Amino acid sequence: xxxxxxxxxxxxxxxxxxxxxxxxxxxxxxxxxxxxxxxxxxxxxxxxxxxxxxxxxxxxxxxxxxxxxxxxxxxxxxxxxxxxxxxxxxxxxxxxxxxxxxxxxxxxxxxxxxxxxxxxxxxxxxxxxxxxxxxxxxxxxxxxxxxxxxxxxxxxxxxxxxxxxxxxxxxxxxxxxxxxxxxxxxxxxxxxx
Amino acid sequence: xxxxxxxxxxxxxxxxxxxxxxxxxxxxxxxxxxxxxxxxxxxxxxxxxxxxxxxxxxxxxxxxxxxxxxxxxxxxxxxxxxxxxxxxxxxxxxxxxxxxxxxxxxxxxxxxxxxxxxxxxxxxxxxxxxxxxxxxxxxxxxxxxxxxxxxxxxxxxxxxxxxxxxxxxxxxxxxxxxxxxxxxxxxxxxxxxxxxxxxxxxxxxxxxxxxxxxxxxxxxxxxxxxxxxxxxxxxxxxxxxxxxxxxxxxxxxxxxxxxxxxxxxxxxxxxxxxxxxxxxxxxxxxxxxxxxxxxxxxxxxxxxxxxxxxxxxxxxxxxxxxxxxxxxxxxxxxxxxxxxxxxxxxxxxxxxxxxxxxxxxxxxxxxxxxxxxxxxxxxxxxxxxxxxxxxxxxxxxxxxxxxxxxxxxxxxxxxxxxxxxxxxxxxxxxxxxxxxxxxxxxxxxxxxxxxxxxxxxxxxxxxxxxxxxxxxxxxxxxxxxxxxxxxxxxxxxxxxxxxxxxxxxxxxxxxxxxxxxxxxxxxxxxxxxxxxxxxxxxxxxxxxxxxxxxxxxxxxxxxxxxxxxxxxxxxxxxxxxxxxxxxxxxxxxxxxxxxxxxxxxxxxxxxxxxxxxxxxxxxxxxxxxxxxxxxxxxxxxxxxxxxxxxxxxxxxxxxxxxxxxxxxxxxxxxxxx
Ligand SMILES: Cc1cc2nc3c(=O)[nH]c(=O)nc-3n(C[C@H](O)[C@H](O)[C@H](O)COP(=O)(O)OP(=O)(O)OC[C@H]3O[C@@H](n4cnc5c(N)ncnc54)[C@H](O)[C@@H]3O)c2cc1C
Ligand code: SF4
Ligand code: SF4
Ligand code: SF4
Ligand code: SF4
Numbered sequence: 066x067x068x069x070x071x072x073x074x075x076x077x078x079x080x081x082x083x084x085x086x087x088x089x090x091x092x093x094x095x096x097x098x099x100x101x102x103x104x105x106x107x108x109x110x111x112x113x114x115x116x117x118x119x120x121x122x123x124x125x126x127x128x129x130x131x132x133x134x135x136x137x138x139x140x141x142x143x144x145x146x147x148x149x150x151x152x153x154x155x156x157x158x159x160x161x162x163x164x165x166x167x168x169x170x171x172x173x174x175x176x177x178x179x180x181x182x183x184x185x186x187x188x189x190x191x192x193x194x195x196x197x198x199x200x201x202x203x204x205x206x207x208x209x210x211x212x213x214x215x216x217x218x219x220x221x222x223x224x225x226x227x228x229x230x231x232x233x234x235x236x237x238x239x240x241x242x243x244x245x246x247x248x249x250x251x252x253x254x255x256x257x258x
Numbered sequence: 259x260x261x262x263x264x265x266x267x268x269x270x271x272x273x274x275x276x277x278x279x280x281x282x283x284x285x286x287x288x289x290x291x292x293x294x295x296x297x298x299x300x301x302x303x304x305x306x307x308x309x310x311x312x313x314x315x316x317x318x319x320x321x322x323x324x325x326x327x328x329x330x331x332x333x334x335x336x337x338x339x340x341x342x343x344x345x346x347x348x349x350x351x352x353x354x355x356x357x358x359x360x361x362x363x364x365x366x367x368x369x370x371x372x373x374x375x376x377x378x379x380x381x382x383x384x385x386x387x388x389x390x391x392x393x394x395x396x397x398x399x400x401x402x403x404x405x406x407x408x409x410x411x412x413x414x415x416x417x418x419x420x421x422x423x424x425x426x427x428x429x430x431x432x433x434x435x436x437x438x439x440x441x442x443x444x445x446x447x448x449x450x451x452x453x454x455x456x457x458x459x460x461x462x463x464x465x466x467x468x469x470x471x472x473x474x475x476x477x478x479x480x481x482x483x484x485x486x487x488x489x490x491x492x493x494x495x496x497x498x499x500x501x502x503x504x505x506x507x508x509x510x511x512x513x514x515x516x517x518x519x520x521x522x523x524x525x526x527x528x529x530x531x532x533x534x535x536x537x538x539x540x541x542x543x544x545x546x547x548x549x550x551x552x553x554x555x556x557x558x559x560x561x562x563x564x565x566x567x568x569x570x571x572x573x574x575x576x577x578x579x580x581x582x583x584x585x586x587x588x589x590x591x592x593x594x595x596x597x598x599x600x601x602x603x604x605x606x607x608x609x610x611x612x613x614x615x616x617x618x619x620x621x622x623x624x625x626x627x628x629x630x631x632x633x634x635x636x637x638x639x640x641x642x643x644x645x646x647x648x649x650x651x652x653x654x655x656x657x658x659x660x661x662x663x664x665x666x667x668x669x670x671x672x673x674x675x676x677x678x679x680x681x682x683x684x685x686x687x688x689x690x691x692x693x694x695x696x697x698x699x700x701x702x703x704x705x706x707x708x709x710x711x712x713x714x715x716x717x718x719x720x721x722x723x724x725x726x727x728x729x730x731x732x733x734x735x736x737x738x739x740x741x742x743x744x745x746x747x748x749x750x751x752x753x754x755x756x757x758x759x760x761x762x763x764x765x766x767x768x769x770x771x772x773x774x775x776x777x778x779x780x781x782x783x784x785x786x787x788x789x790x791x792x793x794x795x796x797x798x799x800x801x802x803x804x805x806x807x808x809x810x811x812x813x814x815x816x817x818x819x820x821x822x823x824x825x826x827x828x829x830x831x832x833x834x835x836x837x838x839x840x841x842x843x844x845x846x847x848x849x850x851x852x853x854x855x856x857x858x859x860x861x862x863x864x865x866x867x868x869x870x871x872x873x874x875x876x877x878x879x880x881x882x883x884x885x886x887x888x889x890x891x892x893x894x895x896x897x898x899x900x901x902x903x904x905x906x907x908x909x910x911x912x913x914x915x916x917x918x919x920x921x922x923x924x925x926x927x928x929x930x931x
Pocket of ligand 2: 102105106107108109115116139140141142144145146147156157
C-alpha cells in the first residue's frame, strides 16, 4: 500500500473541490461518507471507484487517484446515487464534472475505447440531431473501439429491424448544431484557465 | 391479639399469570391472626386502596400485608392508605410476590406455593411491628457550593435568587473556572467572557451569597439539613478590606516571568497577581512559592523585596497574614469542582497514566492542548487573539487537530468519551479559519460526536462552509524536523497511510476530574467512580443527587460536561436544595438503628463498620454529673438504615427499627426451617 504526501497542490493552484464546485455549484465537502449512494449504485460491484469514493477523493484533492480508475467511465448516469443522497451531494453531477475535466486531456485521459465511444456518440448527435446506430458503430470501431466485439450479434439485431441502415435527421438540426457550438465555446474557455 | 388483613394483587397479568392469587388469599385465611384475606386485580388502583381502608375501618385491623410488587414501587402508596384509615403507617408491609416470585418462575403451582410462603413470612413479621413515627429533623436553610466554575456560579445564583443564603467556596484566586479561559463557545460562537462575567459580578454583589475565594473545604461534619463545614481561607497576603483593586502592586513586582496558569503557560504573570482583568473578587494574591520575600524567608534570609507593599497606597499588603479557619452551618451542599485536562506532558498528576511518548510527551513546543488554543484565540490572551505558534511566534498555515487524545483509549488514558472535544475541535477549526484565511485546518478523528441541540449543524458548518479537512483515523507518531511537525497517520476512509507536515498541532485531550477530588469526596462521604468522577445516586432518575442525603453534584466533576449541561445540572441542584429548604423540618423514615442504652457495652464495633459515620459517643453520667459509661448513639439524621451495625454488635444492643431481630426471626420461623 503506497502512502501519499498530503498537500493541497495535486492539481495546480486550484484545489479539485473548488474546481468541481465552480463547475457544478455543488459543495463536495457536504459528503458524509455514509455510502448510501454506493449502496444503490448498479455499477458498484463492477467498479473500483464507487460514488462515495469519488466524493471523498474530490474532497481530499486526489485527482491522481481519480485519473487512474475506471469508475468515472463505468457510471451509467442513472442518477440513483444523486436521488438517494441525504445531503444533496449529487455524485452523478460531480462525476460528470470530473469526466469533463479528464476529457480535456490535461489531467489524465479517459480510457481509449471509452473516449472513442463518447466522441462517436456526440459526433452522431451533431451530424443527425439524434443517434444513428450504424454510424456510431462504424466510427466507434474506427476511432479506437474494439474492432470485432459484438459483431456476431449484428445479424439478429438487423433482422429485428433494430438497426437502421440509413440515418434520419431531426427537424431543426441547425439548433442542435448551435448547442454544440455553444458548448464548445464554454469548453474552450474552461481549457484556457 | 393481632388482627391482620391480607390483600393479594394480580398486578393485571404480571402476578396473576404465574401465581394463583385467589389461592394465595385463601391460603392465608387460616394463618392465626389473619381476619381478612382477599385478592384484586390492581390493588394500587383507587378501588384497591379503598378495599384496604375499608377493611381497616370495618374489621379493626392491627396490621396490613399487601402481597404485590416490590416495596420500592408501592410501599408508600399502601402506607399512606393505611394511615388514611387511621392505622400507623409502619404497621403496613408489603410481601413481594412479583419481582421475587411471579416474574422469575414459570411453574404456576410451585409459584403459588412460594407466594403463599412469602406472604406468610410478612404476616408473621407484621405481628411484631410496632407503631413508629417519622423522624423530624431541623434544617439549616443555607447552602454550601464548592467550586466557582459556571456550574457553581449558576447553582449559587439560583439558590440565592430562591431566597436562601449561599456560601460559595472557590479554591482559586477568582471564580469563573475554565469558562473564563475560553474564547468563543460552541454552538453559537458567543464570547465566553461576555456571557460569563455578568454572572460573576452578580455572584459578588448578591446580598445572599458569601464568596470565599482562595479557600478550600477543610472538613465536613453532620448530615442532611445539619452540616458543619470548616473552610480554610488561604492567606492571600492581601487585606481584603483595605485593597481597592488598583493593581499598583502587580506593576512593580520584579518577578515577572512566572508562567500564567490562566494563560496555560503561554503568558507570564508576576508573583503578586490578579489572574485576569475581570477576576472576581478583584484582589491580588501573593504566590508565596514565587515571591522573592517568601523565597528568602524559606531560606532563613531577611526580607529583601517589599516593592508591592511600598507601592500600595492603602497598606493592604500583609506578608504575615495566616490561613484562617471559618466554620459555617449549612443544610445542603453542592459539589461543582469541575475538571482538568489529561496533560500532554509525561507526568500525569497523582496517578500513573502513561502519557503519549509517540506525540513527544509535550516536548515539541508547537504541540499544544485545547485550552492553550483557547488562550491563543482569545482577545484577552497572550497574543491578543492572534493565532501565533509558541516556538517562534509565526502564524501557522497548516494546523492539525487530533481528537480523542487520552479518551477512548483504555491503554493509555480513559475508556470513556470526553463528549465535548468533537465540538470544541470543530469550533477551533472555525476560529482558526476566521483568523488565518489562507490556512488549512486538518482534523484527525475517530467519530464526530455532535449530539446536542444545534451541534451536528455546527460541526457540519466547520466541514462544509469553513473548509476544515476531516480525516478519519488516528495519528501514530509525531516528530519535529526543523520547524516542521511531521505527522504519520492513517486515513481509514481512503484506506491509506498519510504523511503530513504541520506548523502547529492541537491535542484534544481527555476531560478528567480535578486533582484532589478523592480527598474532597471522602470528606463529604460521597462516592466516586474509578476515574474520580462523583457518582450520581441514580443515572436516570436522580442525576444530580449523590448517595449521601443533602449533597448534590453539578457540572464536569460528575462526568465530562459542556456549558449547557453544567448549567442545567446546576439549576437542577438548586431546585433540589430549595425543595429541601421549603420546610423547617425534614421528615425521614424511622427505619434507623437504635441503641439499647442498658446493654450497650461501648465496644464501638458499630462505629467502625458504619459507612455513613452515624454512630456517635454518648456519655452516661451519674447524679453527680460524672461520666460512668460511654455508649454508642446512632444519629437518626445520618443513619441510612443499612443494618450493618445490627449485624455486628456482639451484645445485640443495636437494632434497626422495623427490622428487629424478633421480626426477622419470626419471618424465618414462618417458613418452618
Ligand atoms: C478546550 C476546551 C474548549 C471548550 N469549549 C467549550 C465551548 O465552546 N462550549 C461549551 O459549552 N463548553 C466548552 N468547554 C467545556 C467547559 O469548559 C465546561 O463545560 C465548563 O467549564 C464546566 O464547568 P464547571 O463549573 O463544571 O467546571 P470548571 O470550569 O472546571 O470549574 C470548576 C471550579 O471549581 C474549582 N475547584 C476545583 N476543585 C475545588 C475544590 N476542591 N474546592 C473549591 N473549588 C474547587 C476550580 O478552581 C474551578 O474554578 C470547553 C472545554 C475545553 C477543555
Ligand atoms: S449515476 Fe453512476 S455512480 Fe450514480 S448510481 Fe448511477 S451508475 Fe452509480
Ligand atoms: S454522496 Fe451522499 S450518499 Fe454518497 S456518501 Fe456522500 S453523503 Fe452519503
Ligand atoms: S467527544 Fe469526540 S473527540 Fe472527544 S473523546 Fe468523544 S469522540 Fe473523541
Ligand atoms: S444502620 Fe447503617 S447507617 Fe445506620 S448507624 Fe448502623 S451502620 Fe450506620
